Amino acid sequence: MNAPLTQPLHFHPPHDDAGIARRLRGAVEGEVLFDRGSRGRYSTDASIYQVLPVGVLVPRSDADVRAAFDVCRELAIPLLPRGAGSSQCGQTVGAALVVDHSKHLNRVLGYDAAAQTVQVEPGVVLDALNAWLRPHGVWFPVDVSTSAQCTIGGMAGNNSCGSRSIAYGNMVHNVEAIEALLADGTAARFGPESEMAGGSGRLRALVDGLRAIGERERQEIGACVPPVLRRVGGYNIDVFNPQSVRPYTADGSVNLAHLLVGSEGTLAWTRELTLKVAPIPAHRTLGVVNFPTLHRAMECARHIVELSPSAVELVDRTMIDLARGNPAFRPVIDGALTGEPDAILLVEFVGETADGPRKRLDDLVALMGDLGLPGSVVRMPAAGAQKALWEVRKAGLNIMMSMKGDGKPVSFIEDCAVPLEHLAEYVDRLTEVFRRHGTRGTWYAHASVGTLHVRPILDMRRDGAIKMRAIAEEASAMVRQNKGAFSGEHGDGLVRSEWVAWQFGPQLAQAFAQIKSLFDPAGLMNPGKIVEPTRMDDRTLFRFAPGYRVAPMTPALDWSAWNVHNDPATETLTAPGTGEDPARGFGKAVEMCNNNGHCRKFDAGTMCPSYRVTRDEIHLTRGRANTLRLALSGQLGVDFASEPVREALDLCVSCKGCRRECPTGIDMAKMKIEFAHQWHKAHGSTRKEALIATLPRWAPWAARAPWLFNVRNRWPWLARLSERTLGFSARRKLPAWRRDTLRRSASEAPMAEANVVLFVDTFTHYFEPENAHAALAVLNAAGYRVAVARGGDSRPLCCGRTFLTAGRVDEARAEARRLIAAVAPAVERGATIVGLEPSCLLSMRDEFLVMGLGESAQKLSGRALLIEEFLAREHAAGRLRLPLRKLPQSRALLHGHCHQKAFDAVAPAVAVLELIPELAVDVVETSCCGMAGSFGYDAEHYDVSVAMAELSLLPAVRKADADTIIVADGTSCRHQIADGTQVTGAREAVHVVRVLQRALDQGSAQNATAAGP
Ligand SMILES: Cc1cc2nc3c(=O)[nH]c(=O)nc-3n(C[C@H](O)[C@H](O)[C@H](O)COP(=O)(O)OP(=O)(O)OC[C@H]3O[C@@H](n4cnc5c(N)ncnc54)[C@H](O)[C@@H]3O)c2cc1C
């Protein structure tokens, strides 16, 4: 290994920050972010490192990047290109001006069907590109796991590789040309060397210099570049003497774009890329091979690849168990197993006809018989089953990453690549190394190419750095012995650049330094990566650097579940509250975010609606978690309850999307309640916040004089006044108060006899009592004895949600206690508590459990269900008798409330709607509707709120036929739909229980007709 720099990578710009920011603002149209919060949010990626950048530029155009380069060159400020920042090795962390191309430079520029190429800007996200390409019948086949968020520029920067690299190669095999900008301002198209040779001046000197290095090092390249497919460390100097088992070009000719691929932003800025595309395979099939031991699986991998699969992916016993622990995944994984295997290999075959893959699956079955494992293959020809199993593999990794405590699975030898014949021995020996260091790893991923992912659990605040080096030393010795690559997927960055000289030898390391200075003589491009590295274990560069401390805090909610230590060898946790967190677990909960960037996804799911609208790092779950962590640890230089933190949380709509979809379980909605509580303690409530929070208390008065309270909706000048004085948007109508609120009805059973207790929330009670009537009608029709939960005084019960939103946790707790006391006898008796409004009912299963409400809250959480969950459960158990009849309409379009999605309660809503004969149910693939309680009524949030709804919900509703029933269980979702369709053709959305009621009434109407007059 060459001597790494001993100086840490902290750069002190020769000019003051304000001066640099001023210069940049004068030169560019994009956003120039130099505040402490923004710099902090860009100081980390999915690695263990953290370095404060000089500042951040979010360029609007290519011209912005050029202008910024000019300023930085003049002021000698380093530059750091960045996409999604999902690198695992610290590539995008550095004391430089970070240039984030992901927000604006993300267009597909052109598609050439004849040449099978596509031209893109660097910020286009892989999944977005593939969605664009799909209608052409092609895809970009470098299918990395972070496809939902990673950008093509970042993929090229890291020479990324996907699960199917055995069939399609790495990034370097799929890039044809790169339009690049050098730090000195030179712009050039890098492609086949033959096309570049005729250049002049700077470019000519560059190309000649590179060629000279290539010729000089020809022999050394042959001797020192590992001849494996998965080798992504160092520069791709083997363009001059091909070493990869899959050549970069068909004829072995030199393409200088390939030298930029994998250069981690250290040579040039990528402005545009020309990529090769591949036809989407017409047919896929999957064989799951079950092995008695991991060792056996690894031994067999090399024989399996002889059958030309498109992927061979490993899932080990730990992952299998994790998946089986999840009720949703258990049937999927069980369907792939024969007996109790220690490991499985997912072997995929693709082809243009169904016969090809089927035949190769037969070959796999025969091969396993020959290898002494007859009957070990489970065939999975159905696309749905295949997809479900791939999802399980992903989810297993997510569960692993959600480990609580300071020990975390750390990525630093996660992607060593060894030739397949040595894989079994490598796995055995490394497992033993982990054991000796008191830890263990879970193995998964790309067995086809000898790149097995494994992350030992290390505590980077304590002895992690020492163990990391010791394990890396031993792993590297094994990699060398086996002629493998130390970096087979994730690149060099800060964690592995010091290993570049070790891997390639001093002579090639010297050649890399020369390549770097030919491109970037002033050393401005992403310094400290690949060449002139820092030490991997330089703790001053760690996110949890020496001296990292969380300030003491007394949280309002109970975060003790996070306040634990873990045992890296057994993964067992200490008791809640024993983790020594001065913020009593809140600090550790916030620190769970490992910056993997999954919250940047745009496809399915909910997370994160505000980012989907603004595309700003500050409005991302990750940006928020980082802001909280920096504030709690004193790195923002302001109090926790301060404006920069409030700003980061402002557009969080508390949808709980992250609670379900973030791999590490970041629950920002709950964190926002905690912040709001601390803010409220320090600053009090505004008039609007107080008005909304206390609504359950003054609602009875409003219901006595609804005309008075509703007048604001009729008189525009009053709406404008309410905007000026209170902050309610004049462009919104507020929910209309009703005089006919929910009264006691004859159909209610006494509480003591009820087997179902209906909890009617404040919104249903005062604004839409017909939903409660419908619920009573449906439940009674099904034969349940239903009581309505009522408080001892005249005021209806409330879950406390409005108080929680305002951070008034004590008042919310008082409401919750009142509710719990009212329903406790029924809960004790085993009755089910059923509710209608997802955010209210589901708080009994969520926030109630962290509000210090004791055992009765636990019991309630076990019996509280949304009405659709209850009915679906009863139906599944064969107990539901509902005389539902066909409706005049034949379609329903369902929009799931975010909290319904977070608690898996959309499927039950679909299930109960499908009980109605001949009703076809479609679910709108939506994120948040944008109304989110009171969020959409705020004047300052109105535009964002509408933009969220316009992402998919409102277009889908507008597209629906006039006789399609629009179903939405959330009060605010229904309001957003009504508001958003006012101009284009009003649509009313209804609660699922109203649709059921109509289908019941339909029955009575038909009976009445049948009976005759
Ligand atoms: C959970 C998880 C799973 C992962 N799985 C995979 C996987 O399956 N396969 C894989 O290969 N990787 C994987 N990665 C690593 C990472 O996601 C990929 O390398 C990804 O392609 C990086 O894309 P990005 O947009 O986040 O790039 P960034 O991290 O933002 O940047 C990557 C590098 O490219 C450089 N760069 C970015 N833009 C430019 C530009 N315009 N010009 C010049 N240089 C530029 C940056 O400086 C940096 O050095 C995984 C990471 C995580 C956290």
Ligand code: SF4
């Ligand atoms: S918030 Fe969750 S999804 Fe987003 S980066 Fe952090 S860990 Fe990943």
Ligand code: SF4
């Ligand atoms: S709660 Fe919703 S809006 Fe808030 S960070 Fe999570 S996903 Fe984003």
